[in-house]
Amino acid sequence: MKRAAAMPIGARLTLCAALSGMLAVSAARAGSFEECIAGLRGPALASGVDGATFDKMTRGLTPNPDIFEFAKAQPEFKTPIWDYLAGLVDEERVADGRAMMNRYGQALASAQSRFGVDQATIAAVWGVESDFGRSFGNRPIVQSLATLSCGGSRQAYFRTEFFAALKIIQHGDIDPNQFVGSWAGAFGHTQFMPSTFLRTAxxxxxxxxxxxxxxxxxxxxxxxNYLRKAGWVTGVEWGFEVRLPGNYSGPSGRGRKEPMSAWAARGLTRVDGSPLGGGPNSGLLLPAGPSGPAFLVSRNFDAIYSYNAAESYALAIALLSDRLRGRHGLVGAWPTNDLGLSRAERRELQTLLMRKGYDLDGKADGVIGTKTKQAISDFQARAGLTPNGRASTSVLSALRR
Structure with a gap:
């Protein structure tokens, strides 16, 4: 979870383009992966890792160079926001979230009472991070972090996480055989990074x-506990959707927070046209520009944002939390005539592609991976559509025909 030095918590860390230098480049400098790991023993022990744990967990360890490819395809930064939100805040996840809130109501109530963060927000983080425990990731954490510690552009950061992961094993908090997660080292129901686990678990x-x-x-x-430490204020909403006056050209940005009276003076209203009313100082978030949905967001939105530094990610959690409270979804329309698909629609799209003979390994799982993108692109070309490999309403409609 939460990153150090501006690195996000989950599987979606903002790595620089230099990460594509691949492990081989770094290995050429360090001599080899094995030599790199051996060189980390001293610093690991100095950080508090015992020698027996280091030796046991690194014996026979090999790198996974595929990780560097995963780093270049982080959805928060590569995917149109209407596609990103369509898959994360769909009716399926809302229904699942409400069921999980009912099932784990006592645990959520205890967490809210103890740390002051409302139950819907906690549940929304869980839903976005691991689909309520269905998707932890399956890559060995120690291998992933060792690989990133010896290759790429953020080795110092990942070495800290590598050492933290070894301490977690040393303390007996996680069974090494169950210590799997994302390519970047995040793990568990709410996808903490190891150093965040040590600080806030x-x-x-x-x-x-x-x-x-x-x-x-x-x-x-x-x-x-993490959200509280990130600045969460009990009883304050993350924000709400607003309506802009025509041809709005005023200030915007999550970081520029002003009183509600200042926004009202510029002609903003709630999305239903009613006055803004009172509330904390807020910033105007325009994730798709002034022609798309608009939001006034408080410092609690910033606390969510700190979990994984992407506004689209924070907005997904915020909107899902509203739906889990029983509120309506977005009112404003995204500035596109070709919207993204829910997970159910993505599964339907994959099923229809397979019926047309495309090889997707027999899987209609709603995950738009390389084979699905290639199949979509080929179908688009044959159907007279722009062959961009994007799973969208236009592709699904053409397949249904």
Whole structure:
């Protein structure tokens, strides 16, 4: 989870383009991956990792150079926001979230009481990060972080995470055989980075352990603790959707927070046309420019943003939390005539592609990977559409025909 030095918590860290230098370049400088790991033993022990743990976890360890390809395709920064939100805040996730809030109501209520973060926001983080525990990632954390510690452009950052992961194993918090997650080292129900685990993980179920993999109460309480430490203010909303006056050209930006009276003076209203009313100082968020949906966001939105530094990510959690509270979804329209697809629609799209003979390994899982993109692009070309490989309403409509 939360990154150090402007690195996001989850599988979606903002790595520079130099990351594509690949492990081979770094290995050429360091001599080899094995030599690099051997050279990390001293710094690891100095940081508090014991020698036995380091030796056991690195014996026979090999790098995974595929990780550098994953780093170049982070959806928060590559995907149109209407596509990104369509898959994260769909009716399926809302229904699942409400069911999980009912199932884990006691744990959520305890986390809210203890840390002051409302239950819907905690649940929304859980839903976006791991689909309520369905998708942790399956890459060995130690291998991933060791690879990133010896290659790429942020080796110092990832070495800190590598050492933190070894300490987690050393402390007995996570079974090494279950210590898997994202390519970047995030793990568990709410996808903490190892250093964040060491700083903010708490015992939520009273068993004396902090286990974000096997204990939902631990994960929910730890997430609430993280948000509190990130500046969450109890009782303050993340924000709300607003309506801009025609041809609005005034200030905007999450960081430029002003009183509601200042925004009202510029002609902004709530999305239903009613007055803004009172509230905390807020910034005007225009994720698709003034022609798309607009939001006034408080410092609690910033707390969510700190979890993974992308406004689209924070907005997904914020909007999902509203839906989990029983509120309506977006009112404003995105500035496109070709919207993104929900996960159910993506599965339908894949099913229809396979019926046309495209090889997707027999999977209609809603995940738009390389094979699906290639199939979409080929179908688009044959259907007279722009062959961009994007899963959109135009492609689904053409397939249905």
């Amino acid at each position: 708490v015992d939520g179920d009273g068993d004396g352990r902090k286990d974000l993999v096997n204990s939902v109460p631990d994960a929910l309480a730890s997430t609430a």
